[in-house]
Amino acid sequence: MSDYVSLSGLTLAYGNTVAVDALDLGIEKGELVTLLGPSGCGKTTTMRAIAGLITPRAGTITIDGRDVTRVPPSRRGVGLVFQSYALFPHLNVFENVAFGLRVTGGGDLEPRVRAALQTVGLSDFSGRRPAELSGGQQQRVALARSLVMEPKVLLLDEPLSNLDARLRLEMRMELQRLQRQTGVTMVFVTHDQAEALALSDRIVVMRLGKVEQIGSPEEIYARPRTPFVADFVGFEVILPQPDGDALAWRPGGVVIGAGPHEGRVLGVSFAGERREYLIESDLGRIKADAPVDEAALAIGAAVSFDLPRENAVRVSA
Amino acid sequence: MSRTVAIVVILGLTLAFLIGPFFIIIAASLSAGESLAFPPEGLSLRWVFKVFEVDSFRESFAVSMFLAVFGTLAALALGVPASYALSRYQVRGGETVRLLVSAPIIVPGIIVGLALLRYLVIPTGITIMTALFLAHTALVLPYAVRVVSASLDNLRTDIEEAAVLLGCTRFGAFYKVVLPNIRGGVLAAFILGFVTSFNQVPVSLFLSGPGVRTLPIDMIAYMEITYDPSVAALSSLLAFMSIGIVFAAEKFLGFSRYV
Numbered sequence: 364m365s366d367y368v369s370l371s372g373l374t375l376a377y378g379n380t381v382a383v384d385a386l387d388l389g390i391e392k393g394e395l396v397t398l399l400g401p402s403g404c405g406k407t408t409t410m411r412a413i414a415g416l417i418t419p420r421a422g423t424i425t426i427d428g429r430d431v432t433r434v435p436p437s438r439r440g441v442g443l444v445f446q447s448y449a450l451f452p453h454l455n456v457f458e459n460v461a462f463g464l465r466v467t468g469g470g471d472l473e474p475r476v477r478a479a480l481q482t483v484g485l486s487d488f489s490g491r492r493p494a495e496l497s498g499g500q501q502q503r504v505a506l507a508r509s510l511v512m513e514p515k516v517l518l519l520d521e522p523l524s525n526l527d528a529r530l531r532l533e534m535r536m537e538l539q540r541l542q543r544q545t546g547v548t549m550v551f552v553t554h555d556q557a558e559a560l561a562l563s564d565r566i567v568v569m570r571l572g573k574v575e576q577i578g579s580p581e582e583i584y585a586r587p588r589t590p591f592v593a594d595f596v597g598f599e600v601i602l603p604q605p606d607g608d609a610l611a612w613r614p615g616g617v618v619i620g621a622g623p624h625e626g627r628v629l630g631v632s633f634a635g636e637r638r639e640y641l642i643e644s645d646l647g648r649i650k651a652d653a654p655v656d657e658a659a660l661a662i663g664a665a666v667s668f669d670l671p672r673e674n675a676v677r678v679s680a
Numbered sequence: 681m682s683r684t685v686a687i688v689v690i691l692g693l694t695l696a697f698l699i700g701p702f703f704i705i706i707a708a709s710l711s712a713g714e715s716l717a718f719p720p721e722g723l724s725l726r727w728v729f730k731v732f733e734v735d736s737f738r739e740s741f742a743v744s745m746f747l748a749v750f751g752t753l754a755a756l757a758l759g760v761p762a763s764y765a766l767s768r769y770q771v772r773g774g775e776t777v778r779l780l781v782s783a784p785i786i787v788p789g790i791i792v793g794l795a796l797l798r799y800l801v802i803p804t805g806i807t808i809m810t811a812l813f814l815a816h817t818a819l820v821l822p823y824a825v826r827v828v829s830a831s832l833d834n835l836r837t838d839i840e841e842a843a844v845l846l847g848c849t850r851f852g853a854f855y856k857v858v859l860p861n862i863r864g865g866v867l868a869a870f871i872l873g874f875v876t877s878f879n880q881v882p883v884s885l886f887l888s889g890p891g892v893r894t895l896p897i898d899m900i901a902y903m904e905i906t907y908d909p910s911v912a913a914l915s916s917l918l919a920f921m922s923i924g925i926v927f928a929a930e931k932f933l934g935f936s937r938y939v
């Protein structure tokens with residue numbers, strides 16, 4: 364299997380700071396791959412390198428069988444939706460979307476722009492200026508502006524982070540629909556694991572410029588392989604084992620009320636369908652969830668708890 | 681109540697102080713008498729018409745116009761790229777460049793004029809017109825850099841990357857995306873530069889020579905010989921020209937946002 368987009372030994376640096384260290388990654392045609400990680404993990408830098416906005420210090424980037432490592436951004440066939448959309452303030456919606464076709468002299472300008480606007484549901488807004496649009500509408504214009512160029516790869520930089528919660532959910536579905544409809548290969552950058560899990564075919568978890576784990580959302584969610592990934596997807600109780608590995612539990616996997624471990628309640632917070640406890644114990648501070656129908660424990664109360672092996676995942680430290 | 685009265689009085693006096701001389705000049709220029717005087721002796725437009733009959737006024741007006749238009753254009757041709765470089769790249773010594781470019785605003789014109797005469801015009805023997813052109817370009821450059829920089833700093837930089845990804849070269853992105861968005865600032869810089877150049881006295885005083893004078897210098901020379909109201913009439917016309925330009929600029933591009 365040859366990858367549609369392939370990064371090999373990609374090293375990216377700003378001055379003396381190495382942001383991405385010898386990254387290898389293959390992406391298949393039509394796939395939606397998410398680069399997931401906290402800020403500073405190198406995910407945005409990687410995306411900018413695929414776009415050609417950063418020149419790698421070492422390594423190669425190929426897209427559709429062509430080595431584009433030294434090809435300027437304008438000739439890579441890559442589209443990028445910026446975090447803050449980067450619409451051209453002096454042009455209306457139609458002209459924003461038409462911009463790339465005018466520059467490259469593509470034919471059928473008008474119908475293609477109309478079609479792109481229709482795809483994102485903005486047909487009635489073509490005469491508006493970006494400043495007259497809501498955040499969600501600006502986002503759609505940015506999408507249409509990239510899609511109309513029929514890019515080989517569409518890169519999305521935290522595209523949902525500037526939207527409010529309800530709009531974010533709507534846009535998430537919209538992105539999935541767009542991807543199914545256009546079949547475009549997408550690379551999505553986010554720090555939000557819920558977004559990544561919901562959208563992706565595959566997730567690349569990054570940390571400090573390196574790949575921690577690559578896998579399907581199900582794999583990442585259920586079988587994290589490192590303590591970092593485990594913590595990132597909610598296995599917040601991580602205990603090192605004598606063999607050098609570690610076991611990790613979600614707070615919901617910790618059983619409160621009986622068990623071999625003793626502790627004291629440090630804090631409790633009500634979270635709707637459950638109560639979240641912080642327990643000071645001989646194993647350190649443990650997060651544990653309990654159903655709300657059980658009586659609440661008071662702060663300072665003694666509590667015993669169990670960490671059942673069957674609720675844990677094994678991660679290699 | 682007395683507070684309101686005090687405010688009105690202070691405001692009135694301030695306005696009178698600022699605008700009063702302007703009205704005195706207008707009144708003096710409408711005089712029918714032979715010499716510059718206020719209050720005017722009778723009313724007539726004869727001195728206004730006289731302005732257009734004085735050959736040296738016509739010639740020096742042409743010189744001033746040329747300097748104001750082309751000096752400012754030259755300053756923009758240098759200032760826009762300089763502002764862009766200063767705002768977009770971490771140029772080594774960028775702050776020093778910014779400071780140097782602003783120097784003509786800070787250093788008194790008399791000194792600039794004397795220095796240019798002594799160390800540029802005399803040693804190199806360049807023509808008076810060339811010297812005036814270079815001086816006016818340098819004097820307007822600070823305004824060009826400041827006003828255009830302010831516009832650039834307000835413009836997000838990712839739109840240039842967006843343009844590049846949509847097929848533009850870096851220069852194409854500047855031309856198609858940056859320039860249209862700082863157009864207001866560039867126009868404001870042009871107007872400010874034009875007015876600054878046109879009204880410039882001290883530097884032009886040193887550099888003007890036989891046959892080539894800017895209009896303000898010519899007016900001073902004229903007054904030394906002929907003390908008639910035509911200078912007042914010309915001053916009024918120039919004042920109205922400046923007011924007209926700034927008024928139009930404010931109306932069409934919100935000039936005050938940039939200055």
